[in-house]
Amino acid sequence: MTSEVNSEQATWWNTAGEGWAQAQDIVGLVLKPFEDLLVEVARQRPRTRVLDVGCGTGAVTRAIADATGASCVGVDIAESMLAAARAHGKAEFVRADAQVHAFDTDFDLVVSRFGVMFFADPTAAFANLRKAASGELGFVTWRGRDENPFMTTASEVAARLAPDAPAPDPNGPGPHSLADPDHTRAVLGEAGWTGVEVTPVDRTCTMPADLLVPYLSNMGPVSRALREAPEEERGSLMDGVRKAFDGFVHDDEVRIPAACWLVTARVP
Ligand SMILES: C[S@@+](CC[C@H](N)C(=O)[O-])C[C@H]1O[C@@H](n2cnc3c(N)ncnc32)[C@H](O)[C@@H]1O
Numbered sequence: 156m157t158s159e160v161n162s163e164q165a166t167w168w169n170t171a172g173e174g175w176a177q178a179q180d181i182v183g184l185v186l187k188p189f190e191d192l193l194v195e196v197a198r199q200r201p202r203t204r205v206l207d208v209g210c211g212t213g214a215v216t217r218a219i220a221d222a223t224g225a226s227c228v229g230v231d232i233a234e235s236m237l238a239a240a241r242a243h244g245k246a247e248f249v250r251a252d253a254q255v256h257a258f259d260t261d262f263d264l265v266v267s268r269f270g271v272m273f274f275a276d277p278t279a280a281f282a283n284l285r286k287a288a289s290g291e292l293g294f295v296t297w298r299g300r301d302e303n304p305f306m307t308t309a310s311e312v313a314a315r316l317a318p319d320a321p322a323p324d325p326n327g328p329g330p331h332s333l334a335d336p337d338h339t340r341a342v343l344g345e346a347g348w349t350g351v352e353v354t355p356v357d358r359t360c361t362m363p364a365d366l367l368v369p370y371l372s373n374m375g376p377v378s379r380a381l382r383e384a385p386e387e388e389r390g391s392l393m394d395g396v397r398k399a400f401d402g403f404v405h406d407d408e409v410r411i412p413a414a415c416w417l418v419t420a421r422v423p
Pocket residue numbers: 161164168169182186208209210211212213214215230231232233236251252253254267268269270271273274
């Protein structure tokens with residue numbers, strides 16, 4: 156990799172990536188509505204080279220490669236994510252900090268599913284992606300915490316499990332850092348993108364109820380908090396955790412209302 160400025164995020168995602176890789180089939184299922192959305196964006200025009208930013212284990216990269224026949228590159232800062240992505244083939248996967256990496260080709264489409272909210276300097280990062288692009292940008296990001304009750308529940312449960320852990324900075328890099336459309340428009344404009352459109356997208360993400368515990372144990376703030384607990388206590392803690400999510404379980408299905416933005420833009 157050329158250089159890296161988001162080293163704290165790299166460390167965090169490299170650890171978190173082990174859980175994501177472990178649960179990649181469940182994540183793939185839960186986030187499939189947003190994979191479909193980005194595939195739809197990709198299919199709007201012929202594509203030759205597509206870049207997937209913060210590609211994680213590469214589900215969207217592969218889906219777009221299949222749907223468009225374009226040559227696809229996934230970039231991610233975490234090696235643990237990329238090891239899982241590479242195991243599937245179908246695309247090239249590069250370990251780099253997308254904020255500063257010197258991409259060596261022009262991409263006619265840059266996409267991301269929840270992978271562009273973790274930059275220390277979002278304007279610099281989107282300007283760097285603008286340099287790598289000759290066409291369009293399309294990404295999905297979360298709206299606010301208040302509109303995403305599953306994420307709020309997860310954060311509250313994690314805070315109860317690990318009360319001494321430092322609270323995440325609400326204004327720093329994180330899942331909701333692009334929740335404000337005016338901020339997103341300003342960042343992308345300063346970064347050299349034009350025709351910015353921010354469209355609300357609401358989907359219900361689902362998984363079979365018996366996958367909820369493996370999902371929570373591997374993903375997000377709950378898994379992070381559980382890692383802090385002594386191993387022998389994790390089973391009983393998980394029983395309490397599972398109960399906190401009862402409201403999302405309908406018979407044998409978990410339903411997660413997901414409130415997001417689809418953000419699109421193009422090079423001038
Ligand atoms: C929420 S995950 C999304 C993963 C994937 N796009 C998906 O939908 O399954 C965010 C991803 O962004 C990556 N990431 C965070 N900061 C990054 C950076 N500066 N450069 C490249 N990737 C980054 C993380 O390693 C992680 O894989």
